[in-house]
Amino acid sequence: MEAIRILTSTAAPLPLPNIDTDQIIPKQFLKRIERTGYEDFLFYDWRRIQSGPNVGQPNPDFVLNKPEHQNAKILITEKNFGCGSSREHAAWAIQQFGFRAVIAPSFADIFFSNAGKNGLILARLTEDEVQTLLARSSANPKHTITIDLEQQTVKDDQGFQAHFDIDPFRKYCLLNGLDDIGLTLRYAAALDTYEHKHDAAFWLAPKPDAPATATSENR
Amino acid sequence: MSHPQTLGPQTLFEKVWQQHVVAEPTGEPTIIYVDLHLVHEVTSPQAFDGLRLAGRKLRRPDRHIATVDHNVPTTSAQDRLVIADQISARQVNALRSNCAEFGIEFFDVQDAAQGIVHMIGPELGATKPGMTIVCGDSHTSTHGAFGALAFGIGTSEVEHVMATQTLPQSKPKTFRINIEGKLPHGVTAKDIILDIIGRIGTDGATGYVVEYAGSTIRGLSMEERMTICNMSIEAGARAGMIAADETTFAYLKGRQFAPQGAAWDEAVAHWRTLRSDDGALFDREMTIHAAELAPSVTWGTSPGMVTRVDATVPSADDARSEADRKSYARALEYMDLTPGIRIEDIAVDRVFIGSCTNARISDLRAAAAVVQGHHVAATVRAMVVPGSQRVKKQAEAEGLDQVFRAAGFEWREPGCSMCLGMNPDILQPGERCASTSNRNFEGRQGRGGRTHLLSPAMAAAAAVTGHLTDIRKWPPTENAAPEEPVLAQGGAR
Numbered sequence: 001m002e003a004i005r006i007l008t009s010t011a012a013p014l015p016l017p018n019i020d021t022d023q024i025i026p027k028q029f030l031k032r033i034e035r036t037g038y039e040d041f042l043f044y045d046w047r048r049i050q051s052g053p054n055v056g057q058p059n060p061d062f063v064l065n066k067p068e069h070q071n072a073k074i075l076i077t078e079k080n081f082g083c084g085s086s087r088e089h090a091a092w093a094i095q096q097f098g099f100r101a102v103i104a105p106s107f108a109d110i111f112f113s114n115a116g117k118n119g120l121i122l123a124r125l126t127e128d129e130v131q132t133l134l135a136r137s138s139a140n141p142k143h144t145i146t147i148d149l150e151q152q153t154v155k156d157d158q159g160f161q162a163h164f165d166i167d168p169f170r171k172y173c174l175l176n177g178l179d180d181i182g183l184t185l186r187y188a189a190a191l192d193t194y195e196h197k198h199d200a201a202f203w204l205a206p207k208p209d210a211p212a213t214a215t216s217e218n219r
Numbered sequence: 220m221s222h223p224q225t226l227g228p229q230t231l232f233e234k235v236w237q238q239h240v241v242a243e244p245t246g247e248p249t250i251i252y253v254d255l256h257l258v259h260e261v262t263s264p265q266a267f268d269g270l271r272l273a274g275r276k277l278r279r280p281d282r283h284i285a286t287v288d289h290n291v292p293t294t295s296a297q298d299r300l301v302i303a304d305q306i307s308a309r310q311v312n313a314l315r316s317n318c319a320e321f322g323i324e325f326f327d328v329q330d331a332a333q334g335i336v337h338m339i340g341p342e343l344g345a346t347k348p349g350m351t352i353v354c355g356d357s358h359t360s361t362h363g364a365f366g367a368l369a370f371g372i373g374t375s376e377v378e379h380v381m382a383t384q385t386l387p388q389s390k391p392k393t394f395r396i397n398i399e400g401k402l403p404h405g406v407t408a409k410d411i412i413l414d415i416i417g418r419i420g421t422d423g424a425t426g427y428v429v430e431y432a433g434s435t436i437r438g439l440s441m442e443e444r445m446t447i448c449n450m451s452i453e454a455g456a457r458a459g460m461i462a463a464d465e466t467t468f469a470y471l472k473g474r475q476f477a478p479q480g481a482a483w484d485e486a487v488a489h490w491r492t493l494r495s496d497d498g499a500l501f502d503r504e505m506t507i508h509a510a511e512l513a514p515s516v517t518w519g520t521s522p523g524m525v526t527r528v529d530a531t532v533p534s535a536d537d538a539r540s541e542a543d544r545k546s547y548a549r550a551l552e553y554m555d556l557t558p559g560i561r562i563e564d565i566a567v568d569r570v571f572i573g574s575c576t577n578a579r580i581s582d583l584r585a586a587a588a589v590v591q592g593h594h595v596a597a598t599v600r601a602m603v604v605p606g607s608q609r610v611k612k613q614a615e616a617e618g619l620d621q622v623f624r625a626a627g628f629e630w631r632e633p634g635c636s637m638c639l640g641m642n643p644d645i646l647q648p649g650e651r652c653a654s655t656s657n658r659n660f661e662g663r664q665g666r667g668g669r670t671h672l673l674s675p676a677m678a679a680a681a682a683v684t685g686h687l688t689d690i691r692k693w694p695p696t697e698n699a700a701p702e703e704p705v706l707a708q709g710g711a712r
């Protein structure tokens with residue numbers, strides 16, 4: 001996972017609430033067994049004309065198709081972004097498309113977690129702050145935003161300044177590009193002890209057969 | 220087994236959480252033990268690859284159960300054994316070989332226990348009260364109906380569970396929704412949960428684990444409770460839970476993976492302790508009176524855009540906030556609906572009875588009871604996709620398949636099917652579908668498709684009349700002409 005500290009970029013405004021993961025990446029692309037190569041499928045349907053003679057052609061009105069927003073590394077959107085399905089493909093597609101951060105008033109829980117595992121910064125600002133940034137980026141595609149993860153601030157080139165909250169541990173992992181499994185395995189001894197006792201609770205086992213003894217060989 | 224107890228009354232969620240704490244490092248998420256991981260073909264291949272790449276082992280093969288559901292064709296047994304779509308076939312094969320390589324019990328396409336992953340956990344008796352259950356699928360919340368803490372995770376977390384049998388989790392808040400009283404005629408579990416989502420919004424429970432309680436819930440069957448917990452995610456909840464009781468134990472007793480004999484009694488004694496103590500405090504609480512509920516139907520492109528079947532299509536002005544106003548306007552356009560038309564006047568082209576929300580035997584019985592003696596409208600194509608092999612077999616033993624076929628429904632093989640349309644079962648652009656599934660997002664059932672979520676009985680009624688229909692007026696009166704679909708005004712077709 002790529003570590004990020006400070007991100008300065010133009011932004012792509014997507015002023016809609018409740019954008020679900022079916023929109024972020026439609027189901028037909030979930031059949032792939034790879035972890036990469038999802039960039040072209042991001043907002044697949046919204047990027048294309050849906051009806052009429054030009055059906056299937058790029059939709060020039062959609063923000064990600066506009067040449068002036070091409071290099072945006074920040075996506076700005078409204079509340080409850082990433083609701084719906086747990087597909088991590090949504091985070092992969094956003095990240096592989098070139099975004100490094102999403103700014104919104106709120107995010108759905110599973111998406112929030114998936115994004116963190118893929119090094120995406122999710123900055124939660126107030127509704128008003130988000131509206132300000134949305135308006136500025138819509139009016140001026142060169143509008144530049146700086147997200148400082150260490151300071152937990154979002155600033156822009158027009159004097160905007162806001163603070164965002166982030167769980168300290170999530171911040172630490174993002175700043176250092178840490179792998180979760182490795183982090184958990186720091187508690188391997190506690191896990192072995194816990195699991196040994198817990199296996200006696202057969203009423204919490206999926207199957208009645210005796211469990212195989214496990215130890216934390218995974219490093 | 221000794222578990223640390225805090226003083227004072229605890230909620231069901233807190234009890235289950237506390238019994239699964241492996242480590243509570245300061246300033247970091249709690250490490251929670253995972254009792255059961257359910258695996259399906261779509262969200263697992265990258266996780267297995269991750270294990271291989273890192274040279275890690277699957278820590279506890281006995282705590283994983285796998286099946287194929289999302290991708291499998293539902294047309295015929297033959298189509299399932301040799302999947303024509305090469306990309307789907309490759310994904311199904313990847314799961315097959317991954318399960319063989321890592322030693323995971325796998326229920327393949329034609330296995331008698333195959334089905335939608337959230338159907339087979341309970342059917343096998345693998346899902347039990349007090350467990351922690353995860354799956355790379357948001358509707359894992361279904362298993363909470365047994366008093367388990369069950370939630371959906373992403374693929375990185377799937378890999379984490381495979382390697383460590385744990386997950387780092389920050390503790391969610393608690394939200395109790397009490398539903399009290401007798402359900403009015405025609406109101407089902409689906410209507411309860413749709414009403415809740417409509418009330419609190421699709422992010423109304425974000426950050427919370429919801430416990431459903433109250434006399435209405437206690438009176439529901441396990442299948443009905445699963446329908447409610449299933450759609451907790453549609454309100455943004457991390458999980459939904461219902462405390463186990465005699466109904467739960469009766470459902471589980473004798474199932475393949477349930478404890479037997481003396482072990483059963485011991486298990487039940489433990490499970491009985493898993494209820495919210497009197498006086499336990501929740502971060503949020505809400506009470507709904509069942510008498511206020513009516514059969515519900517969604518009109519828009521989010522499960523929160525829902526109304527009573529006897530109401531009319533709202534306008535953007537009815538939205539609660541400026542942000543919602545924009546989504547309402549967009550949804551009305553996508554759904555091609557004019558504000559003010561009666562919900563019952565909306566004509567449908569397709570009917571889908573299926574999904575992990577409503578494809579259990581009681582759902583099929585309810586739908587069959589409605590269609591018995593009627594025929595699907597000439598303008599409608601209707602299908603029933605049982606949620607699992609067991610449900611299919613049971614329905615066939617009861618002759619329900621014959622009722623559906625005689626009425627003009629397609630009777631399919633089990634799987635997710637048109638709930639998300641990853642297999643060939645999809646809506647065509649512009650087609651309108653009455654669906655018993657859980658999501659009505661744009662394009663969910665096929666690009667350009669329009670979904671109305673409702674209960675199995677109302678889906679069945681819509682198939683017969685050709686339009687959304689208030690089940691409380693069923694059967695239609697003699698002089699009504701059910702084969703003549705009522706065309707919606709405002710170009711709703």
Ligand code: SF4
Pocket residue numbers: 288289335336337356358574575576634635638639656657
């Ligand atoms: S039936 Fe639908 S909601 Fe349920 S697991 Fe399958 S795709 Fe997901």
